[in-house]
Amino acid sequence: xxxxxxxxxxxxxxxxxxxxxxxxxxxxxxxxxxxxxxxxxxxxxxxxxxxxxxxxxxxxxxxxxxxxxxxxxxxxxxxxxxxxxxxxxxxxxxxxxxxxxxxxxxxxxxxxxxxxxxxxxxxxxxxxxxxxxxxxxxxxxxxxxxxxxxxxxxxxxxxxxxxxxxxxxxxxxxxxxxxxxxxxxxxxxxxxxxxxxxxxxxxxxxxxxxxxxxxxxxxxxxxxxxxxxxxxxxxxxxxxxxxxxxxxxxxxxxxxxxxxxxxxxxxxxxxxxxxxxxxxxxxxxxxxxxxxxxxxxxxxxxxxxxxxxxxxxxxxxxxxxxxxxxxxxxxxxxxxxxxxxxxxxxxxxxxxxxxxxxxxxxxxxxxxxx
Numbered sequence: 001x002x003x004x005x006x007x008x009x010x011x012x013x014x015x016x017x018x019x020x021x022x023x024x025x026x027x028x029x030x031x032x033x034x035x036x037x038x039x040x041x042x043x044x045x046x047x048x049x050x051x052x053x054x055x056x057x058x059x060x061x062x063x064x065x066x067x068x069x070x071x072x073x074x075x076x077x078x079x080x081x082x083x084x085x086x087x088x089x090x091x092x093x094x095x096x097x098x099x100x101x102x103x104x105x106x107x108x109x110x111x112x113x114x115x116x117x118x119x120x121x122x123x124x125x126x127x128x129x130x131x132x133x134x135x136x137x138x139x140x141x142x143x144x145x146x147x148x149x150x151x152x153x154x155x156x157x158x159x160x161x162x163x164x165x166x167x168x169x170x171x172x173x174x175x176x177x178x179x180x181x182x183x184x185x186x187x188x189x190x191x192x193x194x195x196x197x198x199x200x201x202x203x204x205x206x207x208x209x210x211x212x213x214x215x216x217x218x219x220x221x222x223x224x225x226x227x228x229x230x231x232x233x234x235x236x237x238x239x240x241x242x243x244x245x246x247x248x249x250x251x252x253x254x255x256x257x258x259x260x261x262x263x264x265x266x267x268x269x270x271x272x273x274x275x276x277x278x279x280x281x282x283x284x285x286x287x288x289x290x291x292x293x294x295x296x297x298x299x300x301x302x303x304x305x306x307x308x309x310x311x312x313x314x315x316x317x318x319x320x321x322x323x324x325x326x327x328x329x330x331x332x333x334x335x336x337x338x339x340x341x342x343x344x345x346x347x348x349x350x351x352x353x354x355x356x357x358x359x360x361x362x363x364x365x366x367x368x369x370x
Contacts, residue, residue: 002032002033003026003069003070005036007036007038007039008075010075012283012303012304013075015306017314020045020052023054024054025322070324071089073091092115094117094270097243098354099245104355107344117342121342127242129320132315133313134240135312136305138238141179141182144263144265144301146187156262157261170233171192172195172197175197175239176203177198188214193216195216195228196211204218229257235264239268244271246268246274250274266296266297269281279297280297283298343366
Protein backbone atom coordinates (compact mmCIF):
# COMPACT_ATOMS: atom_id res chain seq x y z
CA UNK A 1 0.00 0.00 0.00
CA UNK A 2 1.15 3.56 -0.68
CA UNK A 3 0.91 5.75 2.43
CA UNK A 4 0.70 9.52 1.98
CA UNK A 5 1.61 12.11 4.59
CA UNK A 6 0.78 15.69 3.55
CA UNK A 7 1.90 18.81 5.38
CA UNK A 8 -0.76 20.10 7.78
CA UNK A 9 -2.25 23.42 6.67
CA UNK A 10 -4.56 24.30 9.54
CA UNK A 11 -3.63 27.57 11.26
CA UNK A 12 -0.44 27.02 13.29
CA UNK A 13 -0.76 23.26 13.06
CA UNK A 14 2.85 22.11 13.32
CA UNK A 15 2.28 18.45 14.08
CA UNK A 16 2.87 15.77 11.46
CA UNK A 17 1.26 12.34 11.15
CA UNK A 18 4.40 10.22 11.02
CA UNK A 19 7.92 10.06 12.43
CA UNK A 20 11.00 8.63 10.69
CA UNK A 21 10.62 5.50 12.84
CA UNK A 22 7.07 5.17 11.54
CA UNK A 23 8.29 5.42 7.94
CA UNK A 24 10.76 2.62 8.59
CA UNK A 25 8.03 0.44 10.12
CA UNK A 26 5.86 0.82 7.00
CA UNK A 27 8.76 0.01 4.69
CA UNK A 28 9.68 -3.08 6.72
CA UNK A 29 6.08 -4.25 6.26
CA UNK A 30 6.42 -3.87 2.48
CA UNK A 31 4.69 -0.51 1.96
CA UNK A 32 5.76 2.76 0.39
CA UNK A 33 5.59 6.14 2.14
CA UNK A 34 5.25 9.54 0.48
CA UNK A 35 5.93 12.58 2.68
CA UNK A 36 5.31 16.11 1.49
CA UNK A 37 8.35 18.38 1.56
CA UNK A 38 8.81 20.20 4.89
CA UNK A 39 5.86 18.35 6.47
CA UNK A 40 7.86 17.63 9.61
CA UNK A 41 9.71 20.91 10.07
CA UNK A 42 7.25 22.26 12.63
CA UNK A 43 7.95 19.19 14.75
CA UNK A 44 11.70 19.47 14.29
CA UNK A 45 11.92 16.63 11.75
CA UNK A 46 13.95 17.39 8.60
CA UNK A 47 13.17 15.98 5.16
CA UNK A 48 16.54 14.21 5.25
CA UNK A 49 15.47 12.26 8.31
CA UNK A 50 12.45 10.97 6.43
CA UNK A 51 14.39 10.15 3.27
CA UNK A 52 17.10 8.40 5.29
CA UNK A 53 14.34 6.20 6.74
CA UNK A 54 13.12 5.34 3.24
CA UNK A 55 10.37 7.87 2.52
CA UNK A 56 9.95 9.51 -0.85
CA UNK A 57 9.81 13.29 -0.47
CA UNK A 58 7.11 14.84 -2.64
CA UNK A 59 6.92 18.54 -3.48
CA UNK A 60 3.15 19.18 -3.44
CA UNK A 61 0.21 17.96 -1.40
CA UNK A 62 -1.80 17.25 -4.55
CA UNK A 63 0.75 14.65 -5.63
CA UNK A 64 0.65 12.98 -2.21
CA UNK A 65 -3.14 12.66 -2.34
CA UNK A 66 -3.11 11.56 -5.98
CA UNK A 67 -0.70 8.66 -5.48
CA UNK A 68 -1.57 7.42 -1.99
CA UNK A 69 -3.99 4.61 -1.13
CA UNK A 70 -4.16 5.81 2.48
CA UNK A 71 -3.63 9.34 3.74
CA UNK A 72 -2.62 9.74 7.37
CA UNK A 73 -2.99 13.21 8.84
CA UNK A 74 -3.30 14.98 12.16
CA UNK A 75 -6.30 17.24 11.50
CA UNK A 76 -9.36 17.05 9.28
CA UNK A 77 -8.97 18.07 5.61
CA UNK A 78 -9.72 21.71 4.90
CA UNK A 79 -11.75 22.98 1.95
CA UNK A 80 -8.63 23.57 -0.16
CA UNK A 81 -7.83 19.84 0.16
CA UNK A 82 -11.27 18.45 -0.69
CA UNK A 83 -10.63 18.23 -4.42
CA UNK A 84 -7.49 16.17 -3.82
CA UNK A 85 -9.47 13.33 -2.26
CA UNK A 86 -10.43 10.24 -4.25
CA UNK A 87 -13.37 7.87 -3.98
CA UNK A 88 -12.37 4.84 -1.92
CA UNK A 89 -9.25 6.50 -0.54
CA UNK A 90 -8.61 5.83 3.14
CA UNK A 91 -8.21 8.92 5.30
CA UNK A 92 -7.00 8.26 8.85
CA UNK A 93 -7.00 11.40 11.02
CA UNK A 94 -8.85 13.42 13.63
CA UNK A 95 -12.19 14.38 12.04
CA UNK A 96 -14.52 15.52 14.86
CA UNK A 97 -17.37 15.30 12.34
CA UNK A 98 -20.09 16.29 14.81
CA UNK A 99 -18.76 19.84 14.85
CA UNK A 100 -18.99 20.31 11.06
CA UNK A 101 -21.88 19.38 8.77
CA UNK A 102 -19.89 20.68 5.79
CA UNK A 103 -16.98 18.30 6.42
CA UNK A 104 -19.36 15.40 7.00
CA UNK A 105 -21.19 15.97 3.73
CA UNK A 106 -17.96 16.43 1.77
CA UNK A 107 -16.59 13.08 2.95
CA UNK A 108 -19.95 11.45 2.20
CA UNK A 109 -20.20 12.98 -1.28
CA UNK A 110 -16.62 12.07 -2.15
CA UNK A 111 -17.06 8.55 -0.71
CA UNK A 112 -13.85 8.71 1.28
CA UNK A 113 -13.16 5.91 3.76
CA UNK A 114 -13.07 8.14 6.83
CA UNK A 115 -11.50 6.51 9.89
CA UNK A 116 -11.38 8.90 12.84
CA UNK A 117 -8.72 8.73 15.52
CA UNK A 118 -11.09 10.14 18.12
CA UNK A 119 -13.66 7.31 17.96
CA UNK A 120 -11.29 4.33 18.02
CA UNK A 121 -12.32 2.77 21.33
CA UNK A 122 -11.29 -0.32 23.27
CA UNK A 123 -13.74 -2.61 25.02
CA UNK A 124 -13.31 -0.83 28.36
CA UNK A 125 -14.18 2.56 26.89
CA UNK A 126 -10.59 3.78 26.53
CA UNK A 127 -9.87 6.07 23.55
CA UNK A 128 -6.25 5.15 22.69
CA UNK A 129 -5.75 7.64 19.85
CA UNK A 130 -7.38 10.54 21.65
CA UNK A 131 -5.66 9.92 24.97
CA UNK A 132 -2.17 11.29 24.22
CA UNK A 133 -3.52 14.55 22.79
CA UNK A 134 -6.02 14.80 25.64
CA UNK A 135 -3.16 14.52 28.12
CA UNK A 136 -1.29 17.33 26.39
CA UNK A 137 -4.37 19.53 25.94
CA UNK A 138 -5.32 19.03 29.59
CA UNK A 139 -1.90 20.02 30.87
CA UNK A 140 -1.84 22.95 28.44
CA UNK A 141 -5.25 24.13 29.66
CA UNK A 142 -3.83 24.77 33.12
CA UNK A 143 -0.83 26.58 31.62
CA UNK A 144 -3.07 28.75 29.45
CA UNK A 145 -5.36 29.58 32.36
CA UNK A 146 -2.36 30.62 34.44
CA UNK A 147 -0.92 32.71 31.60
CA UNK A 148 -4.12 34.55 30.70
CA UNK A 149 -4.98 35.28 34.32
CA UNK A 150 -2.15 37.81 34.16
CA UNK A 151 -3.46 41.36 33.92
CA UNK A 152 -1.46 42.36 30.78
CA UNK A 153 -3.09 39.48 28.86
CA UNK A 154 -6.65 40.36 29.85
CA UNK A 155 -7.02 38.39 33.07
CA UNK A 156 -7.85 39.23 36.68
CA UNK A 157 -4.24 39.56 37.76
CA UNK A 158 -4.46 36.47 39.96
CA UNK A 159 -1.42 34.23 40.43
CA UNK A 160 -2.32 30.54 40.31
CA UNK A 161 -0.33 29.66 43.42
CA UNK A 162 -1.05 32.76 45.43
CA UNK A 163 1.56 33.65 48.08
CA UNK A 164 1.59 33.29 51.86
CA UNK A 165 -1.21 35.49 53.13
CA UNK A 166 -3.03 35.66 49.76
CA UNK A 167 -5.42 33.03 48.39
CA UNK A 168 -4.43 31.04 45.28
CA UNK A 169 -6.52 31.08 42.12
CA UNK A 170 -9.78 29.13 42.17
CA UNK A 171 -10.01 26.84 39.13
CA UNK A 172 -13.13 24.92 38.12
CA UNK A 173 -12.66 21.92 35.79
CA UNK A 174 -15.72 20.51 34.00
CA UNK A 175 -15.11 16.83 33.27
CA UNK A 176 -12.93 14.23 34.94
CA UNK A 177 -11.68 12.35 31.90
CA UNK A 178 -8.20 12.45 30.42
CA UNK A 179 -8.31 16.19 29.71
CA UNK A 180 -9.92 17.21 32.97
CA UNK A 181 -7.79 15.05 35.25
CA UNK A 182 -4.58 16.31 33.63
CA UNK A 183 -5.76 19.92 33.80
CA UNK A 184 -6.71 19.54 37.45
CA UNK A 185 -3.44 17.83 38.34
CA UNK A 186 -1.31 20.56 36.75
CA UNK A 187 -3.38 23.41 38.20
CA UNK A 188 -3.21 21.80 41.63
CA UNK A 189 0.53 21.33 41.17
CA UNK A 190 0.80 25.09 40.63
CA UNK A 191 -0.91 25.54 43.97
CA UNK A 192 -4.38 26.51 42.75
CA UNK A 193 -7.56 25.65 44.60
CA UNK A 194 -9.19 23.22 42.14
CA UNK A 195 -12.80 22.02 41.91
CA UNK A 196 -13.38 19.17 39.45
CA UNK A 197 -16.84 18.07 38.28
CA UNK A 198 -17.84 14.75 36.75
CA UNK A 199 -21.10 12.82 36.29
CA UNK A 200 -19.62 9.41 37.12
CA UNK A 201 -19.29 8.64 40.82
CA UNK A 202 -16.99 5.68 40.11
CA UNK A 203 -14.68 8.00 38.20
CA UNK A 204 -14.72 10.50 41.06
CA UNK A 205 -13.83 7.72 43.52
CA UNK A 206 -10.92 6.70 41.33
CA UNK A 207 -9.70 10.30 40.96
CA UNK A 208 -9.88 10.72 44.73
CA UNK A 209 -7.17 8.05 45.00
CA UNK A 210 -4.80 9.38 42.32
CA UNK A 211 -5.12 13.18 42.25
CA UNK A 212 -3.57 15.69 44.68
CA UNK A 213 -5.56 16.42 47.80
CA UNK A 214 -5.99 20.12 46.99
CA UNK A 215 -8.60 19.09 44.40
CA UNK A 216 -12.24 19.02 45.47
CA UNK A 217 -14.27 16.44 43.55
CA UNK A 218 -17.95 17.22 43.01
CA UNK A 219 -20.84 15.46 41.29
CA UNK A 220 -21.82 17.45 38.23
CA UNK A 221 -25.21 19.17 38.14
CA UNK A 222 -26.35 22.55 36.89
CA UNK A 223 -26.87 24.13 40.29
CA UNK A 224 -23.44 23.16 41.63
CA UNK A 225 -21.69 24.27 38.44
CA UNK A 226 -23.48 27.62 38.52
CA UNK A 227 -22.50 28.17 42.15
CA UNK A 228 -18.85 27.28 41.64
CA UNK A 229 -18.10 29.19 38.44
CA UNK A 230 -19.34 32.42 40.04
CA UNK A 231 -16.46 32.02 42.49
CA UNK A 232 -13.91 30.87 39.89
CA UNK A 233 -10.94 32.75 38.53
CA UNK A 234 -10.64 30.22 35.70
CA UNK A 235 -12.96 27.58 34.20
CA UNK A 236 -11.62 24.71 32.09
CA UNK A 237 -14.11 22.88 29.85
CA UNK A 238 -13.03 19.26 29.51
CA UNK A 239 -16.24 17.44 28.55
CA UNK A 240 -16.21 14.61 26.01
CA UNK A 241 -18.87 12.36 24.51
CA UNK A 242 -17.09 10.29 21.83
CA UNK A 243 -18.16 11.15 18.30
CA UNK A 244 -20.84 13.71 19.10
CA UNK A 245 -21.31 17.31 20.21
CA UNK A 246 -20.85 17.97 23.90
CA UNK A 247 -23.60 19.57 26.00
CA UNK A 248 -23.44 23.27 26.89
CA UNK A 249 -22.86 22.90 30.62
CA UNK A 250 -22.28 26.63 31.08
CA UNK A 251 -25.00 28.91 29.74
CA UNK A 252 -24.53 32.50 28.64
CA UNK A 253 -26.37 33.66 31.77
CA UNK A 254 -23.86 31.73 33.88
CA UNK A 255 -20.97 33.38 32.02
CA UNK A 256 -22.46 36.81 32.75
CA UNK A 257 -22.30 36.03 36.48
CA UNK A 258 -18.60 35.16 36.47
CA UNK A 259 -16.00 37.49 37.95
CA UNK A 260 -14.88 40.23 35.51
CA UNK A 261 -11.76 39.26 33.55
CA UNK A 262 -11.84 35.64 34.68
CA UNK A 263 -10.67 33.07 32.13
CA UNK A 264 -12.42 30.26 30.26
CA UNK A 265 -10.37 27.56 28.50
CA UNK A 266 -12.76 25.41 26.48
CA UNK A 267 -10.81 22.32 25.46
CA UNK A 268 -14.06 20.73 24.27
CA UNK A 269 -14.25 23.18 21.36
CA UNK A 270 -13.28 20.41 18.89
CA UNK A 271 -16.66 18.86 19.67
CA UNK A 272 -18.58 22.14 19.67
CA UNK A 273 -17.54 23.40 23.09
CA UNK A 274 -19.21 23.02 26.49
CA UNK A 275 -19.52 26.78 27.13
CA UNK A 276 -22.40 28.59 25.42
CA UNK A 277 -20.23 31.61 24.55
CA UNK A 278 -17.36 29.59 23.04
CA UNK A 279 -16.34 29.58 19.40
CA UNK A 280 -13.21 28.11 17.87
CA UNK A 281 -10.06 30.23 17.77
CA UNK A 282 -6.53 29.72 16.46
CA UNK A 283 -3.04 29.94 17.90
CA UNK A 284 -2.50 33.20 16.02
CA UNK A 285 -5.65 34.73 17.58
CA UNK A 286 -6.33 32.52 20.60
CA UNK A 287 -8.55 34.67 22.80
CA UNK A 288 -11.56 36.97 22.78
CA UNK A 289 -13.88 38.46 25.38
CA UNK A 290 -17.61 37.99 25.88
CA UNK A 291 -19.33 39.71 28.83
CA UNK A 292 -15.86 40.74 30.00
CA UNK A 293 -14.79 37.10 30.34
CA UNK A 294 -11.64 36.02 28.48
CA UNK A 295 -12.18 32.94 26.31
CA UNK A 296 -9.36 30.68 25.03
CA UNK A 297 -10.86 28.19 22.55
CA UNK A 298 -8.05 27.01 20.27
CA UNK A 299 -9.24 23.97 18.34
CA UNK A 300 -5.81 22.34 17.96
CA UNK A 301 -4.13 23.11 21.26
CA UNK A 302 -1.47 20.35 21.14
CA UNK A 303 -0.12 21.89 17.91
CA UNK A 304 1.61 24.49 20.10
CA UNK A 305 3.88 21.76 21.48
CA UNK A 306 4.28 20.08 18.15
CA UNK A 307 7.31 17.89 18.70
CA UNK A 308 6.03 16.36 21.92
CA UNK A 309 2.57 15.97 20.37
CA UNK A 310 3.81 14.40 17.13
CA UNK A 311 5.80 11.71 18.86
CA UNK A 312 3.05 11.02 21.41
CA UNK A 313 0.39 10.80 18.70
CA UNK A 314 2.33 8.56 16.33
CA UNK A 315 3.25 6.21 19.18
CA UNK A 316 -0.48 5.57 19.45
CA UNK A 317 -1.62 5.68 15.81
CA UNK A 318 1.15 3.70 14.11
CA UNK A 319 0.02 0.19 15.17
CA UNK A 320 -3.50 0.88 13.85
CA UNK A 321 -2.22 2.45 10.62
CA UNK A 322 0.00 -0.58 10.04
CA UNK A 323 -2.94 -2.88 10.67
CA UNK A 324 -4.99 -1.07 8.00
CA UNK A 325 -2.09 -1.13 5.53
CA UNK A 326 -1.21 -4.78 6.13
CA UNK A 327 -4.74 -6.20 6.01
CA UNK A 328 -6.70 -3.66 3.98
CA UNK A 329 -9.28 -1.59 5.77
CA UNK A 330 -12.20 -4.03 5.46
CA UNK A 331 -10.38 -6.98 7.00
CA UNK A 332 -8.72 -4.76 9.60
CA UNK A 333 -12.08 -3.36 10.72
CA UNK A 334 -13.70 -6.78 10.85
CA UNK A 335 -10.89 -8.28 12.93
CA UNK A 336 -10.31 -5.34 15.30
CA UNK A 337 -13.44 -4.16 17.11
CA UNK A 338 -11.62 -1.15 18.55
CA UNK A 339 -10.52 0.06 15.13
CA UNK A 340 -13.99 -0.66 13.71
CA UNK A 341 -15.40 2.03 15.99
CA UNK A 342 -13.11 4.49 14.25
CA UNK A 343 -14.94 4.12 10.93
CA UNK A 344 -17.24 7.12 10.59
CA UNK A 345 -18.03 7.24 6.87
CA UNK A 346 -17.62 4.73 4.04
CA UNK A 347 -19.07 4.72 0.51
CA UNK A 348 -21.10 7.80 1.41
CA UNK A 349 -22.71 6.15 4.45
CA UNK A 350 -22.35 7.27 8.06
CA UNK A 351 -21.34 4.35 10.28
CA UNK A 352 -20.88 6.33 13.51
CA UNK A 353 -24.26 6.69 15.22
CA UNK A 354 -23.45 9.88 17.21
CA UNK A 355 -22.40 11.67 14.00
CA UNK A 356 -25.61 10.64 12.24
CA UNK A 357 -27.68 11.78 15.20
CA UNK A 358 -25.86 15.10 15.42
CA UNK A 359 -27.19 16.09 11.98
CA UNK A 360 -30.32 13.97 11.67
CA UNK A 361 -28.75 11.85 8.92
CA UNK A 362 -29.21 8.15 8.25
CA UNK A 363 -27.05 5.76 10.25
CA UNK A 364 -25.74 2.52 8.72
CA UNK A 365 -24.34 -0.25 10.96
CA UNK A 366 -20.80 -1.30 10.08
CA UNK A 367 -21.72 -4.77 8.84
CA UNK A 368 -24.32 -3.28 6.49
CA UNK A 369 -21.98 -0.58 5.18
CA UNK A 370 -19.02 -2.81 4.30
